[in-house]
Amino acid sequence: MGQRLLHLLCNIEVIPTDHRPPKPTTMAPGQKLYPRATVKKIVKAHSKCNVSKNADVLIFLDYALFMQTLVKEAAIDSKQAGERGISAKSIKKVTADALAKFKG
Template sequence: MPSLYPRATLKRIIKSHQSKALSKNVDVLIYLNCMIFLQKLAQEANSEAEAGRENVIEKRHVKAALEKVLQDFQG
């Protein structure tokens, strides 16, 4: 089964930014969290565009949605 992302590269990036020992599959959790964040951001930006009766998602829609999504993901 082909990989969805460059797992070795992601592990290397995580390891270079973290001095503590991490779980074996932490890269999968980080990747999934990132994908959920991007999906939520796209959905919120789409809602912003639809609220303004526009068919195209623009930069301002993403910026408005970003504030909402970051509040949801703040933990």
């Protein structure tokens, strides 16, 4: 029983590590992760508000989460459709759901 629980725990343990993206340290060292000014500009244009100094980091974090959701869902969808890669059609199908999930 304890063994089985441990096994279950290990399985549970395995899943998040699987879903965890690779550490960004794998990225090229000189490369920027994203253009901060561009993100600020985009949000500023949409919200008509100023964006404080470091809020764009969190914004990009949110965007990364959104992308994770989008790509994951699309991968599931295209796997169900029997495609190998991630197709544009599955992304299109999944986009509305992902956006609704990220509606504040």
